[in-house]
Amino acid sequence: MKTYLPPKFLVERDQDKCIKCEVCVNQCSFDNHYYDAEDDEMKTRTEGCVGCHRCVTFCPTGALTVRRNPLEYRDNYNWRPEYIEDIIKQAETGGVLLTGMGNDKGQRIYWDHLVLNASQVTNPSIDPLREPMELTTYLGRKPDRVELDTDLNLQTELAPQVKLEVPVMFAAMSYGAVSLNVHESLARAATEAGTLWNTGEGGLHPKLYKYGNNTIVQVASGRFGVHPEYLEVARVVEIKIGQGAKPGIGGHLPGEKVSAEVSATRMIPQGTDALSPAPQHDIYSIEDLAQLVYALKEATHYTKPVSVKIAAVHNSAAIASGMVRAGADIIVLDGLRGATGAAPKVIRDNVGIPIELALASVDTRLRQEGIRNRASIVVSGGIRNSGDVAKAIALGADAVYIGTAALIALGCRLCQQCHTGKCAWGICTTDLFLSKRVNPDIGARRLANLLRGWSLELKDMLGGMGINALESLRGNRLHLRGVGLTETELKILGVKMAGE
């Protein structure tokens, strides 16, 4: 069937600059560039360009430019090009539209409507360059009260705690979705920065066991690669119920991505689809969740916090209360903008709620019920910079996960082709040729640099507010004000309007 889809991008080549080195040919995993021997010229099939900029970045003479295809449709606010093209695609395939990364639609981003405070005159700000500033965060269940004996020794038995030097962890991205080199980069950067990375639900390659002390292992509905050693090497075990990019549905890792190494780590035969059922079939209730939480605590001898991750949905606050009562030591909320290696587009763009609202309502609810101390709250889904981190902490989060931001640090340009397995940046692929493009030495450096930069910025913001520990900002919504928000939004966020 002839496709009616117009090209998304135009690739322009300055033939004066082009030296015919064919770097573009080698770098484009979508086979768009080629050498035409007859004309002795490099050429491009522009219709296949996904806008990943790999060729532009690596062209040694800067001969390439990628532009949006200026094809103009007749103006129509309702029938925008995206919706027209989606229909064309479905008319030609009859399938569920699949996409990668996070929701790219215009739902309100509340971080952009929240502003932070700073000290002026009445209380001094602190210069983090000269004075100690603490970002240390402990994840895990905190006791209801602390008892000391007369010599001030701790009498209360503490639940297992995990110390983070920076309250930013790497979000779950499974081996199979991303490459082993990405996993290694994340593991090494997390170890260097004193934080945690998350295996996702595809198991942990034995090569990375040595980073276990900085590793969160996931137990999801597919239970891929879950065995006693996997649980043993981890620092935290996370039960994945849902994911912000695709709340309520499971996952299908296509057989093409189940390579020999992926098969060994997931412990399934090579080339078969890895199906993660939508629910975990041993969890149909909060009581069942408690059962799995404690099964994992038993399996790890009560030495590790057990985390439970859900997608942020309408009743998150009530669900979170149940999760805490079910024994979760850490609860993770993944918001509307959380990303994925593959999800139906209609679900990614339409299901779930913004993380800022979910976080505020969960934190408020747990405080009202007097159980906020029993679990740490981690949020993810659209954390773009240290400003978002600071605002999340002030809204009540203990720490955040970053997924998309981490991948951008590794080269991702958000071209949303993750589901094709052809990632030209070698990130979201298990192709051995492509995945070599992420060198773990360099990848770990880039990620650690990002965390260092954000840490310095967080300290700057804290100092500006006149506080010297992140703990003093946590859940302190008086440090936030809203801009351009309705009364209901302000009420849910629990913040005052700027000027108030």
Next chain:
Amino acid sequence: MKVTETIPEETIKIDASGIYYRELNARLRELAQNGARKIELHNVYGQRYIGTNLNRPVEVTIFGTPGNDLGAFMEGPRITVYGNAQDGCGNTMNDGEIIIHGHAGDVIGLSARGGKIFVRDSVGYRAGIHMKEYQDKKPILVIGGTAQDFLGEYMAGGTLVLLGLNREGHHKAKFVGTGMHGGVIYLRGNIESYQLGKEVGVAELGEADRELLARLVGEFAAHFGYNADEILKHKFIKLFPLSLRPYGRIYAH
């Protein structure tokens, strides 16, 4: 595991009545770590997760009713139950053996990747769901009685045998093998096609099937005192996945 002469060969008996599961399992773990080979638990009343964290080949014999998640995430032990097991038995089990002289509840063998489970009588819903296999790891679940709906749902590997010894005529379970994309189910007796998931094919047993089945039924009969030949005389059918990629064609890229 290294066996030394100091290991106590005698059976260690524990009266489990009134002991909370966490305490009971901690004691089992301590015993197993100290080299106990055989442990008998008496008066078990619903304690959960027995066998979960032992991670070595210890023999645990249970008299009574063990609670949910018996042998969840288990690696190594052999558990024999004289009584009924509850839900989640053998959940995500990696290795070991569970032999139940009685019934078992729902989701038995969920996501198991290895080991063997034998149930003398019947099981509840979603038995053997999402069992999977990898290389020499092939979970086995043999059920003497009947199973309820969703038997072998999402099955990705391993072998499931349903004998139906306690009933005449067709099996009643529906949605058998829904989403199946690996492994095999042997069914003694017959089943109507409407009871099967649409991803499931039905076939006569081949030579290799009969050999495997004879071995598994032989083990089953030895555990529970049946005559294997009598059981095997009856007609069996084989349920298998029609595709290793049942959902490969529903997406547009």
